[in-house]
Amino acid sequence: MKIEFDNFRPIYVQIVEQLKISIASGKYQSGEQLPVVRNLASDFKVNPNTVQRAFMELENEKLVYTDRTNGRYVTDDKKLIEKVKLELAKEKIDEFLTHMHNLGINNKEIIDYLKSK
Template structure:
């Protein structure tokens, strides 16, 4: 199944985000081997060069490391994954806040609305 990708942002960035997401969510566990560029490119239905570029970006940030000849692995550094997780969380919250502020809510109102919604969801 081809991945759902936005059409107006560079594809490699979206692939990086997607793999980060998969690491955080636990789809790939720390130390696990990643599929090959070729296989993952075929799965995502993207150009292998683009997949390669995304992998290089992930390697640059340290989230993925490559072992010569045997392939690429997810980092075993759990704190790094946690840091990534919280930074993405912050980013998402920021986006959400801006959205709500655009609707005219103040921060306290947003907080109240959120706890209310969460309670509703629990019941």
């Protein structure tokens, strides 16, 4: 997995985002076990403690839970996953809209373009 992280934002925040995208897109299915900290840290080329912290964040948001054997699993709460998906999408769209407005393109032009696709 070739992910480029920025060094100017907290790494754990970026990992949380990355994992949320993976969960929302279905890469990690509901009830599926997530890779262990060590492997994820090696893939992302980051500190295992940072991955640990990201997992904790996801647990706080109830997207992920830890079972008796310390394995981490994606939540069964499909509604929550949908909610997160929508949140992520809205974030990205808002970002996109900001960029477009900076270019001087208004919403009507955007809608027309989308309709033509």
